[in-house]
Amino acid sequence: MKIADLDTPALLIDLDLVEANIQRWQTYCDTHAIRNRPHVKTHKLPTLAWKQVRAGAAGVTCQKLGEAEAMAAAGISDILLPYNIVGPHKLERLQQLHRCCSLSVSADSETVLQGLSTAMRAESHPLPVLIECDTGMRRCGVQTPEEAFQLARITAHLPGLRFAGLLTYPTGPTTAAFFDATVTLCRSTGLDVATLSGGGTPQMWSAHQAAGITEHRAGTYIYHDRMTVAAGAATIDDCALSLLTTVVSRPAPDRAVIDGGSKTFSSDSFGLDGYGAILNYPQATLVRLSEEHGVVDTSALSRAPRIGEQLRIVPNHACVVSNLHNQAYAVRGDTVEAIWPIASRGAVQ
Amino acid sequence: MKIADLDTPALLIDLDLVEANIQRWQTYCDTHAIRNRPHVKTHKLPTLAWKQVRAGAAGVTCQKLGEAEAMAAAGISDILLPYNIVGPHKLERLQQLHRCCSLSVSADSETVLQGLSTAMRAESHPLPVLIECDTGMRRCGVQTPEEAFQLARITAHLPGLRFAGLLTYPTGPTTAAFFDATVTLCRSTGLDVATLSGGGTPQMWSAHQAAGITEHRAGTYIYHDRMTVAAGAATIDDCALSLLTTVVSRPAPDRAVIDGGSKTFSSDSFGLDGYGAILNYPQATLVRLSEEHGVVDTSALSRAPRIGEQLRIVPNHACVVSNLHNQAYAVRGDTVEAIWPIASRGAVQ
Numbered sequence: 087m088k089i090a091d092l093d094t095p096a097l098l099i100d101l102d103l104v105e106a107n108i109q110r111w112q113t114y115c116d117t118h119a120i121r122n123r124p125h126v127k128t129h130k131l132p133t134l135a136w137k138q139v140r141a142g143a144a145g146v147t148c149q150k151l152g153e154a155e156a157m158a159a160a161g162i163s164d165i166l167l168p169y170n171i172v173g174p175h176k177l178e179r180l181q182q183l184h185r186c187c188s189l190s191v192s193a194d195s196e197t198v199l200q201g202l203s204t205a206m207r208a209e210s211h212p213l214p215v216l217i218e219c220d221t222g223m224r225r226c227g228v229q230t231p232e233e234a235f236q237l238a239r240i241t242a243h244l245p246g247l248r249f250a251g252l253l254t255y256p257t258g259p260t261t262a263a264f265f266d267a268t269v270t271l272c273r274s275t276g277l278d279v280a281t282l283s284g285g286g287t288p289q290m291w292s293a294h295q296a297a298g299i300t301e302h303r304a305g306t307y308i309y310h311d312r313m314t315v316a317a318g319a320a321t322i323d324d325c326a327l328s329l330l331t332t333v334v335s336r337p338a339p340d341r342a343v344i345d346g347g348s349k350t351f352s353s354d355s356f357g358l359d360g361y362g363a364i365l366n367y368p369q370a371t372l373v374r375l376s377e378e379h380g381v382v383d384t385s386a387l388s389r390a391p392r393i394g395e396q397l398r399i400v401p402n403h404a405c406v407v408s409n410l411h412n413q414a415y416a417v418r419g420d421t422v423e424a425i426w427p428i429a430s431r432g433a434v435q
Numbered sequence: 436m437k438i439a440d441l442d443t444p445a446l447l448i449d450l451d452l453v454e455a456n457i458q459r460w461q462t463y464c465d466t467h468a469i470r471n472r473p474h475v476k477t478h479k480l481p482t483l484a485w486k487q488v489r490a491g492a493a494g495v496t497c498q499k500l501g502e503a504e505a506m507a508a509a510g511i512s513d514i515l516l517p518y519n520i521v522g523p524h525k526l527e528r529l530q531q532l533h534r535c536c537s538l539s540v541s542a543d544s545e546t547v548l549q550g551l552s553t554a555m556r557a558e559s560h561p562l563p564v565l566i567e568c569d570t571g572m573r574r575c576g577v578q579t580p581e582e583a584f585q586l587a588r589i590t591a592h593l594p595g596l597r598f599a600g601l602l603t604y605p606t607g608p609t610t611a612a613f614f615d616a617t618v619t620l621c622r623s624t625g626l627d628v629a630t631l632s633g634g635g636t637p638q639m640w641s642a643h644q645a646a647g648i649t650e651h652r653a654g655t656y657i658y659h660d661r662m663t664v665a666a667g668a669a670t671i672d673d674c675a676l677s678l679l680t681t682v683v684s685r686p687a688p689d690r691a692v693i694d695g696g697s698k699t700f701s702s703d704s705f706g707l708d709g710y711g712a713i714l715n716y717p718q719a720t721l722v723r724l725s726e727e728h729g730v731v732d733t734s735a736l737s738r739a740p741r742i743g744e745q746l747r748i749v750p751n752h753a754c755v756v757s758n759l760h761n762q763a764y765a766v767r768g769d770t771v772e773a774i775w776p777i778a779s780r781g782a783v784q
Contacts, residue, residue, distance in 0.1 A: 093522065093524035093525065094522070127726060127727070149726060149727045150727055169683070169694075169727070170683040170684050170692075170742075172681055172682075172683045172694070172742060172743050173442065173443070173681055173743060175442035176442065194684055194686055195684065195685065195686075195742060197741075197742040197743070198683070198684075198742065201743075220686055224687075224690070224730070225684075225686075225692060225723075225725060225728055225730055226683070226684040226686055226692050226728065227684075227686055228686065229686060229687055332521055332522055333521075334518070334519040334521045334547070334575070335519050335543055335544065335547075335574075335575040335576075336544065337543055337544075337569055337574075337575055337576055337577065337578060338573075338578055341573070343519075343574060343575050345518075345521070348701070348703065348755055349755060349758045352697070352701070352702060353701060353702040353703050353704075353755075354697065354702050355702075374574075376574060377476060377498060377754055377755065377758075378476070378498045378499055378518070379574055379575065381573070381574055392546075393519075393521060393544060393546040393547065394521050394522060394546070394550075405726055406697055406698060406702075406726065409698045409726075409759070410758070410759075410781060411781050412780075412781035428781075431761075431781070432759060432760050432761035432777075432780070432781075435442075435443070435444060435694050435727060
C-alpha cells in the first residue's frame with residue numbers, strides 16, 4: 087500500500103527518520119555515559135519501545151500505569167513509572183506489574199510512600215523508589231534538598247521499598263545543584279544515591295552539562311515535532327510523525343479546509359504560529375482548528391492545493407497527537423510497511 | 436458501584452442533568468416549531484442519541500462518517516452528515532450508509548457534488564444534499580447567495596442527488612439574510628428549498644429569531660460545559676459532563692496536582708480562566724496541564740484537598756473531552772448506573 091492510497095486523516099510514522107533519531111540520541115548518551123531511558127508516552131507503541139531498547143536504551147519510562155502494563159505485556163522488562171501512584175485500584179495494579187517486570191516508581195510525599203509500602207511489604211523483593219524533586223517545573227516534586235533527604239530516609243526504612251535515587255523533570259539550570267545538595271545530605275548518613283534521573287527532549291543535547299546526572303528520560307526525540315524544532319533540538323527534516331489529511335473545501339481564494347481538526351491535531355499551540363508545518367506546502371499555514379476541520383491560509387501560495395489533494399503536516403506536539411489516534415501507519419518513503427494499534431490511549435491512568 | 440469507588444481519571448455523565456438538558460431544548464424547539472437535529476459529536480454515544488430521538492428529535496447530526504456508521508449500526512434511522520465527503524474510500528462508505536438509513540449530507544463545491552453524484556447515480560433513491568453556506572464562520576461554505584443558488588441548481592440536475600436545502604454553522608446575525616436571498620433566487624426558478632438548517636449551542640436559545648430557520652443542530656447542549664456557560668446558554672449547575680480525578684501531590688501549600696492533564700481534559704481554553712471548574716472546590720483553579728498532570732492553584736482555599744481526595748471537574752469543552760476517553764460512567768447522584776464505550780473516537784473520519 088502507498089501513502090497516497092490511505093484514507094485520511096491518518097497518522098504516519100517515517101521509520102527511516104525514527105531509526106535515525108533513536109540512533110543519534112543513543113550515540114550521544116553512550117558518548118557521555120548517560121543511561122538512556124526513553125519515555126514511551128510519546129508513541130505508546132511497544133514495537134518502537136523495542137527499537138529503542140535494541141539500540142541500547144536501559145529500559146523505558148511510562149507516564150501512567152496503563153502504558154506500563156502495555157509495555158510489560160510486550161516483554162519490555164525494565165520500566166520506570168515517574169508518577170505518584172495513589173489509591174487502592176492503582177496500587178493493586180502496581181503490585182501485579184512489579185511481579186512481572188523490573189519496575190521502579192517515583193514519589194514526592196510520605197503519604198505516597200506509605201501507600202506504596204503497604205502495597206509492597208509482602209512482596210518477595212522491594213520496589214525501587216526515586217524521590218521526585220521540583221527543580222523548576224512547579225508541578226510535582228519536593229521543594230528542597232532537605233525534603234528530598236527526609237523522604238529518602240523514610241523510603242530506606244519503609245518495608246517493601248528501596249531508595250533508588252532522585253528524579254526531576256525537566257532537567258534545568260538548578261537541577262545539578264539541587265541533586266548535589268541532596269546527595270551530600272544522603273551520603274552524610276551513609277545513604278547511597280544510585281540514580282540521578284533527568285528528562286526532557288528540548289534540553290536533551292545539554293544533558294551532559296548537568297553534573298552528576300546518570301540517566302536521561304526523553305520522549306519526543308523519537309519523532310520530534312514543531313515544539314522541539316522551535317527549541318533547537320531538531321530540524322523540521324528530522325520530524326518523523328505527520329498527519330496525512332485531505333483538502334475538502336476551497337471556499338475562498340485564500341483558504342483551504344482539511345479533514346483534520348482539534349480531534350486530529352489537538353489544540354496544543356505552545357505559542358507557535360498555527361497548528362502544524364505543512365510539508366508539501368511550507369508557505370501555507372494551518373491557522374485554525376475546529377473539531378474535524380482545519381483551516382489553511384493559502385494566501386502566500388502561488389498555487390493553492392485543490393480539493394482531494396493530500397497535505398502532510400508535522401504537528402506542534404507529537405505526544406498528544408499519538409493519544410488521539412487508534413492506529414499509526416509506519417512508512418518508508420511512500421510505502422506503508424505496517425499498521426500499528428496505539429496502546430493504552432484513553433485508558434484510566 | 437459508587438462514584439467514590441471509581442479509579443481515576445474517569446469521565447462521568449450525570450443522567451438527571453442530561454435528561455433535563457434534552458427536555459428543556461426539545462420543549463423550546465417544539466414551542467418554536469424548529470426541527471431538532473442534535474449533534475452527536477459531543478457524546479459519540481448511541482444510547483444518548485436514542486434519548487434525544489425518543490424525546491422528539493427528528494434525527495441526528497454527525498461530523499464524520501465513523502460517527503454516522505456507529506449511529507446507523509445502533510438503529511438511528513435519520514442522519515445528517517454536514518461534511519464534504521471526498522475521495523474513493525469515504526464515498527464507498529457513504530454509499531453503504533445510504534443504503535441502511537435515511538442519510539443526507541452537505542456540499543460547498545461542484546467538485547464535491549460531482550464526487551457524490553458519481554457514487555450515488557446507480558442507487559435506488561437519491562442522496563439529499565444541503566448546500567453549506569458560510570454566514571460568518573469563515574470555515575467551509577459558499578461565500579454568497581449567488582454561489583449557493585448555482586450549487587443548488589447543479590445539485591438538482593445531478594443524477595443520484597436531490598437538493599434538500601441550505602445549511603450553515605453557526606447560526607449568526609447574517610444567516611437569515613443569506614438564506615433569504617438564496618431562497619428567493621431558488622424560488623425564481625421553481626426550485627424548492629425544503630430545509631434551512633442552523634446550528635450551535637451558544638446561540639441556541641435565539642434560534643427562533645433567525646427568520647425562516649426550519650432546523651437547528653446543537654451538540655454541546657446535552658452536557659453543557661464551561662464554554663456554553665460563559666456564552667450564557669446554561670449555568671454551571673446544568674453541566675452534566677465532568678472528570679473525576681484524584682489529588683496525587685501537594686508539593687507546596689498553594690498547589691495540588693491531580694491525575695488528569697491535557698490527555699484527559701484537552702488543551703482547549705477558549706480564553707477561559709483555567710481548564711475546568713472544580714465542583715467540590717469552586718475557589719480553586721485548574722491553572723496548568725501537562726499530559727497526565729493537572730496543576731491546581733489552591734491559594735484561595737481555607738482547606739486544600741489532601742492526597743487521595745477526588746476532585747470533580749467540569750471541562751472547558753465537552754466535545755473534545757468525550758473524544759479522549761474509551762468509556763464514560765453514567766451516574767445518578769453518587770451511584771454509577773452504566774459504563775458506556777465511546778463510539779468512533781480516534782477512527783478515520
